[in-house]
Amino acid sequence: MQAQPKNATGVTLIELMIVLSIIAVLTTMALPAFGNLLQSGASRSARSALSVSINQARIGAAMRSRQVVVCPSANQGDCAHDLRWHHGWISFIDNNMNSEHEATEEIIGVTQAQPAGVAILSTSGRHRIRYQADGSSDGSNLTLTVCDRRGVASASALVVSNSGRLRSGVPSPSQAAAACAAIEN
Numbered sequence: 001m002q003a004q005p006k007n008a009t010g011v012t013l014i015e016l017m018i019v020l021s022i023i024a025v026l027t028t029m030a031l032p033a034f035g036n037l038l039q040s041g042a043s044r045s046a047r048s049a050l051s052v053s054i055n056q057a058r059i060g061a062a063m064r065s066r067q068v069v070v071c072p073s074a075n076q077g078d079c080a081h082d083l084r085w086h087h088g089w090i091s092f093i094d095n096n097m098n099s100e101h102e103a104t105e106e107i108i109g110v111t112q113a114q115p116a117g118v119a120i121l122s123t124s125g126r127h128r129i130r131y132q133a134d135g136s137s138d139g140s141n142l143t144l145t146v147c148d149r150r151g152v153a154s155a156s157a158l159v160v161s162n163s164g165r166l167r168s169g170v171p172s173p174s175q176a177a178a179a180c181a182a183i184e185n
Contacts (some may be wrong), residue, residue: 036150039117043148043156046097046114050085050144051158051166053109054129057091058164060108061131067094068108069101070129072122076110081127084182085120085144088113099128117149119182121175129160136162145171147179155179 054070061068071079074087079101091109092101101107114120123143130138137160147155155176157169171179 001038039148039150040154042115043120043146043150043154045087046118046120047146047156047158049090049111049114050120050146053089053091053111054150054158054160054166056109057129057136057165058131058137060091060093061133062068062135064093065133067097067133068131069094069099070109070131071099071101071127073101073110076112077107079128083122083124083127085122086114086118086182086184094097094130099130117183119147119179119184121145121147121179123175131164135164137162143169143171143177145179147176147183152176152180179185 053088057068057070060066068091070091072082072085072087073080073090076088076090079099080087089111090101090107092105092107094101095105096102121144123141126139129142132138133147139149139162140164142160144158144160145155146157152173155171157171157175158175159167159169161167
């Protein structure tokens, strides 16, 4: 048998417990910041996806000289008569100009539901974005408010003007509160 050397190196149980305690404290401090980072990313991603869909619809309307509609759609086939867009949306060429997707009308874009913790609400009474053949949008300005679990202070908005132009904006306190209240777990 071999004898143990006098200067054996290793980690004692006490040292290991101290290191694990420090790791636990640092992890506990970092988790809220990581959660905020994830929520911020999900909100930005949802806003970006919506912005891309709206811009593609406007360009599609002008290029095809046809009316194009963007609407919320939970099943990615029919327009929902709902202000909530976070369940997904579609854009389609509206041949009969009734703002409803028919089986014969071409869908040009589909976006799936957004992750839990993100809500998107449109202006009260506005369930659709309709682009005319010239790329303009009919009706009044439409505001789409995006909110996540970080709350009202972090809410943002996309605004579609009558000319069809899309811009970022700041939602009114009531729009932000309504969007944040619509967050589903």
